[in-house]
Structures are given as structure tokens and as C-alpha cells.
Amino acid sequence: MLIGRLVIALGAAALLALPAGAQTLDGTLKKIQETGEITLGVRESSVPFSYNDENQQPVGYAIDICLKVVDAIKAELKSDQIAVKMLAVTSATRIPLIANGTIDLECGSTTNNPDRQKQVAFTNSHFLTASRFVSKKENHIATIDDLKGRTVVSTSGTTNIKQLTEVNAQRSLGITIVPAKDHAEAFLMVETDRAAAFVMDDILLSSLVASSKDPAAYVISDDAFSKPEPYGIMLRRDDPAFKTVVDKATAGLYQSPEILAIYDKWFAKPIPPKGLTLAVPLNPVLKKAFEHPNDSGDPAAY
Structure with missing residues (x-):
């Protein structure tokens, strides 16, 4: 009987020694x-x-x-x-x-x-953050409507490319939308003039511009594709x-x-x-x- 009680006591002590919630x-x-x-x-x-x-x-x-x-x-x-x-x-x-x-x-x-x-x-x-676009200042693209008929890049699998696609259809802008594998590749397309603009979260665009070779060459739109998200x-x-x-x-x-x-x-x-x-x-x-x-x-x- 004493041995049985000892076993139960040791078992209880072992459970208490386990991490919190470990039993379940x-x-x-x-x-x-x-x-x-x-x-x-x-x-x-x-x-x-x-x-x-x-x-x-x-x-x-x-x-x-x-x-x-x-x-x-x-x-x-x-x-x-x-x-x-x-x-x-x-x-x-x-x-x-x-x-x-x-x-x-x-x-x-x-x-x-x-x-x-x-x-x-x-x-x-x-x-x-809100979804906006970055473009080169020299191209004078100020609004979303200014993207009409242009090639615009956004990162594959993001809400931004979905928003761009929806606005393109709603406003009949005729934008050619190109998906990029990541943000760096997308910005490079604007940098090398393969795309007129890159649609992404404004804070990410700010960081890409700040780390670019010539930050003064770019502008981020006031126009937004979304409310702050x-x-x-x-x-x-x-x-x-x-x-x-x-x-x-x-x-x-x-x-x-x-x-x-x-x-x-x-x-x-x-x-x-x-x-x-x-x-x-x-x-x-x-x-x-x-x-x-x-x-x-x-x-x-x-």
C-alpha cells in the first residue's frame, strides 16, 4: 500500500516538473x-x-x-x-x-x-500601409489613370497585384500587368525601364527607393489602390x-x-x-x- 502511494506521489511530481500545459x-x-x-x-x-x-x-x-x-x-x-x-x-x-x-x-x-x-x-x-506605385520622375506619371496602356509590375502572390488587376478592369485602363518573383526584381524592372511603374505597399517602395542608386530619380504616387491595411x-x-x-x-x-x-x-x-x-x-x-x-x-x- 505504501509502495503504491509512493508511485502515485512520484508520478504526480513528475507531471508537475513538466512544462506548463505539457500534459495537454x-x-x-x-x-x-x-x-x-x-x-x-x-x-x-x-x-x-x-x-x-x-x-x-x-x-x-x-x-x-x-x-x-x-x-x-x-x-x-x-x-x-x-x-x-x-x-x-x-x-x-x-x-x-x-x-x-x-x-x-x-x-x-x-x-x-x-x-x-x-x-x-x-x-x-x-x-x-497603403498600396501605391513608384515610377521615374522623368515619366511624369502622377495618378493611377496615368498608367493607362503602360506596362506595370507587381510582386506575384501579393494583395497589391490583385488590387492592380481589379482597378485595371474597373477603369478599363489596358495596363499590361507583369508579375515579379520578389520586390527587388520588380523594382529593377522600373529601374531598367522594362516597366513604367511598380505597385506595392508604400513603406516597401520607400525602402527600395532609399536604397537605390539614385533615390532622387523616383516618385511614389499620392494615389492609392487601398486604404491603410x-x-x-x-x-x-x-x-x-x-x-x-x-x-x-x-x-x-x-x-x-x-x-x-x-x-x-x-x-x-x-x-x-x-x-x-x-x-x-x-x-x-x-x-x-x-x-x-x-x-x-x-x-x-x-
């Missing part, structure tokens, strides 16, 4: 615990959110946020031995790689919208336990002074590899989003 872990948290690693999807040219530095190492604003989330996951699982793997993704591959479990978090410049929420989940928004870090759908940890981590970060330091690091100070400064101050709308974190894909929620 499932989904992504279970996967991370069992494999001892978490995989982040990163981009190669989404400056300053997620891109490669001079050493071809992934850096950026969204990556810094994701690494804070990783710290929270380690704390949740009571393990500091979890390895962080980074896997390059593109606009076309990022959603499938989240959905099939290849990557656990996508750390980049992905727009959160209702269509995408049918395939993936998002945590609290970390940026707001939220960026979010993607994770798998139907995984409430993992989303709870990620949401708590991002909300805590955004409501702390630490997010202001991270923002300042990437948008107000010189960034690698060329030491360029984007000089994009924190606007009141994003400041409000930080104070009241949410994962809505509706621009009206901000």
Missing part, C-alpha cells in the same frame, strides 16, 4: 517541444521588415518581433534550448508553407485580410493554444516602451547594409494600434 500540448506547441526547434519564414528583400544584410543573414523589424515571440514560447514551454531556424519564403510560397507546417511563424510584410484569414491566422498587427505575423489556423501564446507576446510587446525602441531602430536610424535611414516616424494610427492590439484584417478597425 497539441498543435504547434507540441511540435516545437518534440522537435526542439521553431522555424521562422523570412523574406530576402522586404526592407526593413525582413531582408538579408551584408552577410546574407536575415534581419529586420518583423524578425525582431518574431524573436520576442520565440522568447515567450520558450518561457511557455520552460525550455531555453529551442533552436531557431530561418527559412526564406516568397510572396507565393509563404501561405502554403505556413499551412503545411513547414514554417511556424512568417515574419515579414504580409497584409492581413479576410481572404487570407480563410487559410491562415494572424497575430496582432505590427504595421499599417494591416501587416501581421502569420501562423497556422485552428491552433488556439499557440495563437494565445503569440497574441499575448505581441500584445505585451506593443504595449511596452520596447516596441518604440524596435520601431526607432528600423524606421528612424541607419539600417544595414548601406546605412540608409528611412525616416518614417511612428504615425498616430499605428501608435493607437500598439496601444490597443488587435488582429483584425479590416482597415476600418484601425
